[in-house]
Amino acid sequence: MAAKFDYAQAEEIRRIFDRYRVRYLFLGKSGAILLGFPDTTQDADLFIEKTPANGRAVVAALRELGFALSDTQAAEIERGKDFVQLKSGPFDLDLVFAPDGIETFEEAWRRHVEVEGFPVCHLDDIIASKAAANRIRDRESLPRLRAFRDYWLRQQR
Amino acid sequence: MTVPRPRAGGPGPGDSFTLSTPNGIGYPDRVRAEETSSLTVDDACVREWEADFEAAARRPLPMRLRYAFIRTYKPVLDDAPYRSFDTMAEYRAWCETNLPSWLGYGREV
Secondary structure, eight states, X not given: XXXXXXXXXXXXXXXXXXXXXXXXXXEHHHHHHHTTOOOOBSSEEEEEOOOHHHHHHHHHHHXXXXXXXXXXXXXXXXXXXXXXXXXXXXXXXEEESSOTTOOOHHHHHHHOEEETTEEEOOHHHHHHHHHHHOOHHHHHHHHHHHHHHHHHHHHHO | OEEOOSSTTOOOTTOEEEEEOTTOTTOTTTSOXXXXXXXXXXXXXXHHHHHXXXXXXXXXXXXXXXXXXXXXXXXXXXXXXXXXXSSHHHHHHHHHHHSOGGGSOSSOO
């Protein structure tokens, strides 16, 4: 089992993804936590732009981060499968190329928020994604997440 | 959905309100009606949540992440180093079929 995700690892993602010019956004509860939402989660979810160049960049960046990827796995990531779950590295990472509830990466990018250099989906996109996924765990977390959205927006004004 | 009051006493008259997001705060044109929800949330519960939000806002980001990320074993889900799915629908179906329901990755209890 990989170690739990921590700030130093988040910094490593930011540093190495920036170097390879990966286009990505933190999504899901890990994104909400970066925005200030006090809750717990186990892994980081990254929304990755689905283009061949970005796929190649993310594979190179993941390998530098320490993820063991076979050539077949690397090819799948480069191709941009909708969802890739990685537990072969220093921490667990979910790569999402087509999240439920968000139309395109470009739209999410236009709305995204930077938190200390971390690119994060807007809370409305995080909520839309969870509402569309509609899993039990999402339904349980949405009322508090929506309350946080209202609080967070008031702080932005 | 009604979020229960976390402390004894129960809500009094006018002590709860509807937290609705029909206009999709932030992006009013984008949020569709079916994506919105109207949920009755006890205002004492919201006040407690907001106290949590305020406390979190006072912590620096590294500390917030230290508290937020935890590690526990999740059966089946943690048993393979790599999984990939062509579509999100395929991933959701795999979760429904293969994961213990108590993990909460399914849509039905």
